[in-house]
Each structure stands twice: as C-alpha cells, then as structure tokens.
Amino acid sequence: MADIQLLVKELSAKHGKERSSLMPILQGVVSKERYLSSEAMTEVARELDISAAEVYGTATFYSFLDTNPRGKYVIRVCRTIVCDMHGKQDVIKTIENILKIKVGETTMDKKFSLLETNCIGWCNEGPAMLINDEVFTKLTVDKAREIIQDFIRNK
Amino acid sequence: MENMIKLNIDGIEVQIEKGKSILDAAKKVKVRIPTLCHHDDLCVAGNCRVCIVEIEGRTRLEASCAIPAEDGMKVLTSTPKVRKARKDVVALLVSEHNTQCTTCYRSTNCELQNLSAEYNIDNEVYLSVLKPQAAIDKSSWSVEKDDSKCVRCQRCVRTCAEIQHVNALTAANKGDHMKISTFMELPMNDVVCTNCGQCITHCPTGALTERRYYDDIWEAIGDPTKHVVINTAPSVRVGLGEMLGFPIGTRVTGKMVTALKKMGFDSVLDTDFTADLTIIEEGSEFLQRLTDALVNKKQVALPMITSCSPGWVKFIEHMYPEHLAHLSTCKSPQQMFGALTKTYYADKLGLDPKNIVSVAGMPCAAKKFEANRPEMKSSGFQDVDAGLTTRELGHMIKQSGLNFVDLEESHFDSIMGESTGAAVIFGATGGVMEAALRTVYELVTGRPVPFKDLNITPVRGLEGIKEATVKLENVLPAYSFLEGVEAKFAVAHGLKNARIIMDQIVAGTSPYHFIEVMACPGGCIGGGGQPIPTNNEIRNKRIAAIYAEDLGLEKRKSHDNEEIKTLYKEFLIKPLGEKSHHLLHTKYRKRNRY
C-alpha cells in the first residue's frame, strides 16, 4: 500500500470514518506532509466514502489546510494591525532576504515556505510568527535572522 | 389546530403550520418576496440575502426563506429599509458579475437580470470586483462552466449533493476567493460527474450551461452535400412549447415537426420509433435472462436495470463499477436511432452514410456525452453526430424567424417515424417500465396487462422509488417456467434514489427482477436539457402531457408498431440476433468512484 494510503488508514483508525472525522484526518495529513496533495485528498475521500470535491471544498476553507505544496517548515508571519505597527514588514523582508524567496513561495530545497497569516493571538508580544506549530514572538530583524539561521543549520 | 400559528404579513393575517418559513406564509397569501438562492427542489440556504424582510421589534432584517414563522410575528416585506437593503444586495451581486448580457445564453431568462431590472441597478454605483477570469471550462461534452457569471447561490452544489448524491461541485476557499469549484479546480471532464445537467437547470444565471452545437447544425443544414436527419425525444414535444410562448404542459408535436422541416432538416423522425425498438430488444433480453436463470440455471445478473439514461449509466460506471452486468446491454433509443440511420435508413434511401449528419433533439445534457462515447460507432461512422437540447432547439426555432405559434401541424416522416403510446411515455419516470410491461406481459401470457386502459398507475408519479408487483398466471406454454411467479418491478428517478437501489443490490437484498432508473427527477421530462426553470409543479404538468399524448394515440404497445415489424423483417431478422447485437447493443466500462 502506498505511503499516503497507510497514513490515511492510520488516521481513520484513530479518528473514525465519519464526516466529523474529516478535520482531524486532514490535520493529521498536513502534520506529516505539510500540505494536502491531490492523492491525499482522494485517499481521504475513499476512506470516508465522500466525494473528492467535498474533501477539497472543506480543506480549502481553512488557511492551515494548504492544498499547495509547502516546505518542511512553514513560516507564518502575522500581518494584523498590532504586529504590522510594530515592524512585521521588516521581519518579512529579513526572512525574504535570507531565504531568497518572496512571501507565498517555497525554497528550492523545499525546506521553507514563507506566508503571511492573520492574528495569531500574540499581540502583546508582536511581531510574532509561527513556524509549523511553534510560536516565536517579540521579533526584531536580528531575532528573526537568528531563528531562521538556527533552523537552516540545525533542523 | 394544535400546530397552526398565526402571523401578519403586510397587514394580512396568515395561518400556517408551525415550522414553515415566513416565505411559505407569504406564498400562501400571494405576497411576493423575491428570492435567488431559494429553490423548491432544495433545502434552505439563506445565503443570497435577497429575500430579506423586516420583522417588527427587530433591527436586523431576516431572510424570509430561512426564518420559521412564529406566532404573532408582524412581517413587512417592502419598507424603505427593506428596499434599500435588497437593492444593495442585488447591486453587490452585479458588481461581482460579468454583465455582458448581450452575449449570454441565459439573457432574457436570467434571475439576476430580472432582479437588476426590477431594482434598476446602476452599474456605476460600486466598483467592479469581478475576478480576472479563468477561461470558461468547456472540457465536458455536456456542461459548460463560466465562473464570471456565478452568484454563488450554491444551488448547483446543493442539487448535485441532495438530488443526485454525486457531489461533483463544491464551494471552495473563503472570503473574497470563495467560488464554486470541482475537485482541485479540475476541468469538468476530468472529475466524477455524471453529465446529467441538473446543475444547469437549477442555475439561476448563465454560469452553468450546456455545450452548444447549434451553430454546427446550422452549418450542416446549409451544406447541400449533407443529409441532415433529426429525431426528437418524447420529452421535447411537451417541453419545447415553454420556450415559445405556450403554457407549461402544452403538446406542440405537430408544430415542432413543421418548424424543423422548414428550418431545413432533410428528415424529421421520431425517437419514439427506437423507443419501441428498445422495448422489443430489452423485453427480449429480460425474458432471456429469466430463462437463463430459471431454465438453464445459469448465473445471470438480476435484477436487470434499464440503460437508456446516459447520466445514470455514467453514474453506475463511476459508483458501482463491479455491478455493470445488471445493466441491460441495450443502447438508448437515441443511440439505436443513430446506428440505424447510417445503416438501415441510408440503405433504404440510397444515401451514402458518410454524408448523413444524424442529430438528436433531447431533453438531456448527458446525451451529448453519450453520442461521443468511443464505442458508439457501430454503423462504421459516429452513430449520432450531435445531441441538441430542447433549449437549443427552442433557440434555433427563434433564430429561424418562424412564427411558431401559427404553424400548421405536420407528421413525422417515415421510415423511422411511426411510434406508439408506449414509446411516448418513455419521457416520464416509470414510462420505460410501463412500456416494457405492456409488451412483456402480453408476450408471456398472450393477454394485455391487467390495468384499466393499459395505464399502469403504480409506476407513475413523482415518488422517488415506486414499486409494482405483477403475478404471472395462465402463461403461454413457451413461458411455463414463469407460471405463478410474482414479478417485482421498481422505478427510481434522481440519482439519490439510484444509490438506494444499488446499495440494496450490493447488499444482496434487492427484491426486484427489473428496475427502471432515470438520472433526472421526474424522468426525462425533468432532464438537464429541458427549459428552465423546473420544479415539481412543472414536472407534473409535463408528465400529464406525456400521458395525454399516449392516450391519444391509436397504438399503445410497442409490438404493434408496423415500421418496427418491417425493420425486423427486412433488416434485423430477430431480437437479440446478430445484427441487433452489432448495432443496438453496447458495453460499459469501469470508472473511478472518487
């Protein structure tokens, strides 16, 4: 059985095969694969016996259930007003320069994707960003550089 | 009464059952509230916000389609506040819309166009937020999708979900990127879609339309080297009138034939001819399966299921590919007609089949796909060159400049123009079953079916799945193995009901011997190619017209058709014979379910 089939079967064993199991299953796939491929969504459709379109329609509603390929580390920088006021634009520019990609893009080695996201709930410690599920706050240009370089070297 | 409540709409007292909406109550007292995302066939959405009304005591306006009527409610449907909000809602929809109505197929029959006209929407008030559009999806043989005309009412999504249980379409993304989409935004031809076209008949605008061939047909008609033959399905003659100024349910058969002749078709024939033929072939096939099962003790796929609905055929190929053997191997009347046109008909008239253009006038969107199935070339040429919907025919008649209303009546041409009442009823759900029974019962017992006037009413009507049981007694000696058998029949329409039937078969609990399945609710009269709008009231009127046509015909059983008898005598020799097998029967293929 292909890898993705195994993964989906594992997830349905854990969360069930009902429609209400769809979100946790999709989240499980994204945790491992970083995004939802066409094959993955078709497998989920098969497992839950719903149409592939229903899986796609649900997935595309949620910002964190990406249907575009993403890198191993998805960087999401908050763009909402307080983080914006406190320098998120400089943080983004810094990351863009280090990784040599623009917002929305993925590095050639498929290690990093850089995205903007809406308020992640750290307004008292902004600018803030997520890298996968990890939160980084009180970002300055220097701190952001350190964090990214740490990821480049050690992960 | 216990569950009746009383409310007031625009000063009028209304009594209505608890649980009904304000819109239901308004309809009861003939108060008109405009709607858009609402459709009688579908569950309530309440997303367009066109039907908003004012309720005393509330600052916010409520969607009348979605809010249950409550005892003592005071509703106002047209106050300055309501009109301003409603006008804004329509103006917003227009700002999101491709407003080139002049080139739109649904111009003059578009719900957004009607609303804009009513509210006199000025295109300049708001900025355009129409997305720079992707190309129109013309990949499918049957359905064209133009996102620039979508009002996001989700009627198509709900239709494909609730009525057809196919779920080919979905709302995707959110916010300013929200749109109606297929899986992965793939072309419609590449996803699991049955081509039934129900999404088209439920779409309020020109976002979903059928793929149109009438320009090609005009060209063929104008080409002196081409012999253009058209055959029209029974449902066309009871639906076409709606596009040409007649009340719903008017039979315009005679005028339709005249119009088509005047438009330049070299021959105007009746699909009912091959409908009768289908009954002979399929009836024989059914009896053969019963013989194989009960006498020859062979493994046969029973129940047998009809195969003349191409939307249904594509459905079973996608959804139940392991059970294709249940389908009758008979082609649909349309395809039988095409195959015979380029062989039998060509022969009889001394024509070279390569110069024949065979056109089918159908109430159906899936028949465009069916005509192009690669195996449909048994004549040596593509058997059916083009399928036209009732709507396309209506447009062509208008384009021809004919004064349809005043045309005299004509008859179909021969040699494939004779038909019986049994053929005409193919258009209504239950019609194929009834036609089959009228013939098969008489074949087996030598007597006509034991129903008054041959009207087998248990299989008629709009109930999703209908059943009939017929006891076979005092049968003819050749069919002695059927003596005493209680034959069970089922009729399903709408793919939601097809699923129920098939799940029974998969579970091994199906009690039936023979099943008719039509993809479209109401049968072909409610098909994806019929005039828009459609709802149960309209379906019932078209169905009534079909049965009236049946009663008005002299011959009402397929096996009485003289031209069919000639066909067998001179060409096919016998049902299920070699020639029939080659021209009139087909194979199916497995498709992906997801």
Place this chain on the structure above:
Amino acid sequence: MAEKTLKRVDVIFTPYSVSPYKILAETIVKPTNEVIQEVLDSGLRGRGGAGFPTGLKWKFGAAAQGDNKVIICNADEGEPGTFKDREILTKVPRKVFSGMGICAYVTGATKGYLYLRGEYRYMIPALEKELELFHENCKKLNLNFSIEIFSGSGAYVCGEETALIESMEGKRGEPRNKPPFPVQSGYKGKPTIVNNVETFVSASMVCRIGSAEYKKLGTDDQRGSKLFSISGDTPVPGVYEIELGMKISDFVEEFGDSDTKAVQVGGVAGYCIPRKDFDKMVVGIGGTTGGSTMVFNSTRSMYNVLHNYLHFFAEESCGQCTPCRVGCQQLLKGIEAVKHKTKPAEYLDQLMKLTETMKVASKCGLGQSVANSFASIVTNFREEMIY
C-alpha cells in the same frame, strides 16, 4: 447605571487558592436549578463578544429536549487584539474545565469539547495532561462527563458558534441560519451549549464566591469583572482583569503612552473611539466586548489601520452571503479608490450607506459588525481617508 473608575481586580487569575475541582465537587451536589439561578443572578454575560446572559443559556440548555447534550468551549480566539483565552488556558486551565463540568452537571450533558484554534496547537500536550487529571476527578465525583480537544485550522469565522459547530462536523465553517439555535439543535443536531473560555472560568468563580459577591463588581448593565487584552501603542501590553463600567479616559491614563489618538474597543469587529470621546465612552456598555483593546497613538495612520482591518475581513469572511462577501471587498477597494483619487471623497458616504446594509442584512456577526469600525473610523478620521 453607575460609572466606575478603573479598578483592577483579581478574580480570574488568582492561583488555585481553592482547587477548581473542589468548587466543582461542591457545586454538583446542589440542585441544578439552584446553580442555574446563581449564575443568572450574577448577571454574568458571555465573555466572547456576543454578551448573551450565561445563566439564560444554561437554563435553555437544561430545558432542551434530547439526550447526548454537548458542551463546547469556544477557544477559537481569533479577534485581532485578543489573547486572554490563551493566557487562561496556559495559567488556569482547571478553572475552565471546572466551569464546563458545572455546565455539564446542570444541563445533563455528558460530552464536552474544547475547540482550540489551530494557531494554539502548541498548547495541546499540556492541555491533554490537564484533561487526564480532570477526567480522574470526574470519575471520583461520579460525574459522567469527558472533554476532548478539537483543533481548528485557521478560520476566524469559526469563532461564531454555528460556524464552529459546522467545522466540528467536518464541513466548511459557514454559519447556519438561526433559529434553530445551538441549544435546540447544534452539534450533529443535539442540544449544544457553546461558551467562551473566560465565560466558563467566570461561571466557576460565581459558583465559588456566590452571585451576591460577584454582583458587587461592575455596573447594573455590566456585572462582574472582565479580562482585557491590551496591545498596540502601550508601554504595558498584556492581559488585565478589570471591573466593568470604567471610562475610556481612565483606561487611557493607565495604559496609554500619553499620546493616545484612538482606542479600538472590541477588536476589529468593535468600535474605534477617538480622543474627543474618551470621556464619554464607557468600556463594555451595551454588551460585553471580547475585551480586545488596541491603542493607537498619533503616529498611526488611521487609513492604514482601517485598510488592515478590511483586508482581514475580506479574507476571513466565509464568503457565503452576499452583503459580507462582496461588501467587504467593496469597502476595501473603495477606501483605496478614495485615497488614490480614482473616486471622489463623497464616495465614502456611499460606503457608509453600504455598511448600513451589511449591518442589517448579513447572515452572521462577522458581516454585521464590519460597520462598527468602518463607521467609527471614517466618521472620526475622515481627513486621513482622503489625504
């Protein structure tokens, strides 16, 4: 209605001086209607932003017909400027579960969910541990109630209770028509009580100190204390528990940077109060806010602020209903056009009228509340929109 000066209190974040599960134990031996009455009497309103009287919701929940009732804790905290639920779940999660347990007791629910926004996934391991402890306690107390964590995946609109429920059912987070309300028919058609994180904590506190004590805090309209998430141009951003009913001017004095130009009360779905109105406005009046309070000083362009808000709304709208889906785009494009002179300044008035339509015709709170910040910013800072 008495106005109060700013008073910091400490009801919610007090460390567990009395074990929350002791509160739970003591509450579930009282008659359920007594407990509901206590919560009703306290005047506690929902702390997520909608401000529905909590006691009333629980009363309806208790009266609802049906087995398998469900309690959902709405931790989808997505309103920009709000982070108090994050702090609660980090510092005092047991008070949340205690509140949910009490709610389960009075309504007869047996299943609970914590709908945790996807951006807070990092908290799951610690919360799972806490839930283990909670379930042990429930067992000891013979309370048939268990809580499961359900993760969101990045959708602000799922903070709306019916959109949240749709999400839990595996669908797009599109809000439903109301009625029926979740208390009548919610998750999978069952009676469902949805409350904010802070609401459950406050309810648990009410059961601990009693409604009479709780009522001493706040004003007639706004009982009790509330957590305010304060950020922006402030030297002391953070979560503060404050008695309700204070004046904005007091607030600005305490938390501003002495150059405060405007205060956004209630998140981007709330109101932007200009300096000239600081004396008049009383924070929290008319219904509790979710407590998001963002402070802007005179260096900030209110055009940029409004643009940021509208971009947020246009993206986060579920897209289902016309006034919100298209209206948000019109407002965003509209202010850009006025700024770039492709539309005259008077076009702002056209947009103001549009927001009135959005307020009365949108299907859910998201579309309905865009008008609040749009109107307050455009009215009070009109020149900044044009020049």
